[in-house]
Amino acid sequence: MKKVYVLDTNVLLQDPNAIFAFEDNEVIIPAIVLEEIDSKKRNADELGRNARQISRMLDSLRNEGRLFEGIELPSGGMLKVELNHRSFAKLQEVFADVTNDNRILAVALNYHLEEKDNDTPRPVILVSKDVLVRIKADVLGITAQDYLTDRVVNMPDEIYSGHLTIRVHPAIIDEFYSYRFLGVQSLNLNYPLHPHEFVILRDEMGTSKSALLKVNAEGKKLEPLYLSNDPIWGIAARNAQQRMALELLLNDDIPLVTLTGKAGTGKTLLTLAAGLMKVEDERKYKKLLIARPVVPMGKDIGFLPGEKEEKLRPWMQPIYDNLEFLFDTKKPGDIDKILAGLGSIQVEALTYIRGRSIPGQFIIIDEAQNLSKHEIKTIVSRVGEGSKIVLLGDPEQIDHPYLDASSNGLTYVVERFKEQSISGHIMLERGERSHLAQLAADLL
Known part of the structure; x- marks a missing residue:
């Protein structure tokens, strides 16, 4: 009818x-x-x-x-x-x-x-x-x-996480440690694994035997992680998902990385540490470009006085907080002097990077869950040759009036790119900011 x-x-x-x-x-x-x-x-x-x-x-x-x-x-x-x-x-x-x-x-x-x-x-x-x-x-x-046609997934808990745990016979774990790889078919799964997806193998017999693996770019083979857990700019992974995130962030063959997770899971800090290592230490990229959308939480504070940098500072302060931690600054204003001296780190509002072509840069887009599908397409399509872009956000914390966890631009990219060999995704689950922050994220 x-x-x-x-x-x-x-x-x-x-x-x-x-x-x-x-x-x-x-x-x-x-x-x-x-x-x-x-x-x-x-x-x-x-x-x-x-x-x-x-x-x-x-x-x-x-x-x-x-x-x-x-x-x-x-x-x-x-x-x-x-x-x-x-x-x-x-x-x-x-x-x-x-x-x-x-x-x-x-x-x-x-x-x-x-x-x-x-x-x-x-x-x-x-x-x-x-x-x-x-x-x-x-x-x-x-x-x-509700209008559901624009939803990428039906329910927020269906969003691709980038990792899974599989219980297997201990002989399979032993085989991996012997040969340093496993064929995907050896797991006898009734669902596909995606390129750069992480797999934790656990002993189905209940022992502590386990292994952490990553699907290769072709999606056919499971391989060990290539990076050790050594600190990067003073930051070391505190859990398995953070280690997976660093594996993707430091892999130059993966130009698109998406990280999601609750507040305090370490998304921004890990990404900034990886970006600083790639730009300042390895000189793999010419510049570290950090941007976030200007979407207020709560009532907008209206027009702000001053030059562009002064106007943007309240919106960009979370980025500066993380940079101050990484550079271990002692006094207010020290971070501005450091950034001015380096010249290779640029903090911008997202408004100022639209329409640009950005080659050879390590690009970080924070709070990407507040972007629509069209906006995220505009931004990702700006990425030039030799650049890497990292999209960060929490789909459960959206301030945009017409977006939700199932229809925002970040979720859109995660779902559309999960089968592509040039991208990787991790959903961070465990908060590491503090015990209080973790309880707040879980209980409030």
């Missing part, structure tokens, strides 16, 4: 192509949605770009007919800009305020009541990224759904 989908503004601002995602069903855009999109089109951010894109798309569709009468979509469905179901009378009994959200709800409710009177009523479904709008719809008896 065909359905009627009423779209909220946030669905189109999240995915301008959403109108094509509902197969052969009828898609309704309330008139107030056009007004909300119009109010966003001058924004210089991702929402503004998406507002302009959906505006151009709807304008091009006018060639197929009049939008308020309905036009046929390539999928066989129908798209209509709704003008005739705006009556607020039925909704006022429950929600009296004439807000934009309530106007969208009014359109969905009037459609719902109209379809109930038909001989063969079609289900009317309101699609919104706004939880409260979906709750209001449920109060009114309207079916409401």
